[in-house]
Ligand code: SF4
């Protein structure tokens with residue numbers, strides 16, 4: 292999409308406040324605003340404009356559809372250059388597939404768990420430097436430029452979502468995934484991909500493996516009632532892991 | 548008397564020395580050998596970039612990180628895309644060597660930077676387009692990067708493969 296089109300879509304969204312718009316709304320006598328009902332997509336925002344809170348990006352995981360193939364994990368770690376250093380205890384994990392087993396019935400399920408992109412993130416509350424931060428569109432990130440590696444955020448996160456880089460990675464990084472020794476990192480919801488109009492790597496990999504019908508991951512704007520994710524949540528509901536903590540997570544689960 | 552003579556000699560020596568120093572200053576100082584980038588002109592005039600490049604990069608860094616602004620001007624990835632070019636053998640210079648644009652001058656000026664402890668020192672084109680559907684041109688499962696433990700210089704064969712794929716991406 293050209294940047295001009297992006298600006299149009301963006302304006303449309305701002306004017307409509309994110310809600311569905313009826314085609315051809317009259318905003319003043321003689322002025323017809325031609326708009327179509329359109330869900331917000333990644334990449335709608337022109338790249339020279341700051342993110343704002345007109346969107347909130349979220350993920351929906353359907354545990355019933357997840358077969359534990361770990362394609363999402365591979366995709367994530369390959370995209371961001373996350374590799375094992377042969378020490379599983381300290382190797383970085385941006386996303387992991389967790390297996391649950393009901394002891395009484397023996398019923399087993401698996402589901403991917405990553406940073407839950409909390410609306411009220413404890414990791415941001417405890418960070419002494421402001422490195423742990425939440426973007427206006429709900430994506431929680433570490434600004435590694437100012438992270439001092441104290442690891443408070445790792446302790447504060449109820450989901451064990453964060454990892455610390457112990458090894459020097461010099462010369463091994465990918466251009467769009469800077470990573471370095473002494474800093475903390477976690478799932479970024481593929482922030483640069485989303486800004487550039489792509490889906491997160493895990494979501495794309497899951498759909499590529501299981502098809503549109505069978506995919507276990509949906510990404511989209513939680514604030515937009517027309518987005519696939521909001522429609523799904525409206526129809527079938529969705530749970531937060533440890534909802535009792537009232538963190539209002541951006542990652543929701545079905546079938547748990 | 549003796550003291551004055553000594554003083555005179557010392558003064559004369561100082562005068563001579565300062566003369567030599569000023570004469571030396573007129574000779575060309577040794578300059579770093581800065582590798583040429585891809586384009587004709589950088590995003591700002593060269594004298595401005597020389598003096599202020601880091602102010603631009605630093606500001607852009609914060610805008611990108613916190614506000615999601617991802618314009619290309621002043622983006623470090625774009626600096627590297629233009630300024631780090633492969634040699635005749637198709638190998639990309641690594642940060643630290645005098646052939647690498649950034650270190651050519653930083654080595655000369657003895658200014659230590661730590662950008663490349665985290666950031667890639669090679670252009671995007673060095674990574675090629677990944678095979679996996681989800682990776683696009685951003686690196687990813689490119690064999691070079693994930694099967695090799697240490698990312699050494701790219702071979703000519705790798706490069707041909709990579710650039711052929713990259714052209715189709717544009
Ligand atoms: S899941 Fe953990 S790392 Fe992610 S926002 Fe919440 S507290 Fe922070």
Ligand code: SF4
Pocket residue numbers: 417418419420421422423433437438439440441442443444445474475
């Ligand atoms: S490790 Fe970094 S991001 Fe985490 S709390 Fe410390 S300074 Fe903040």
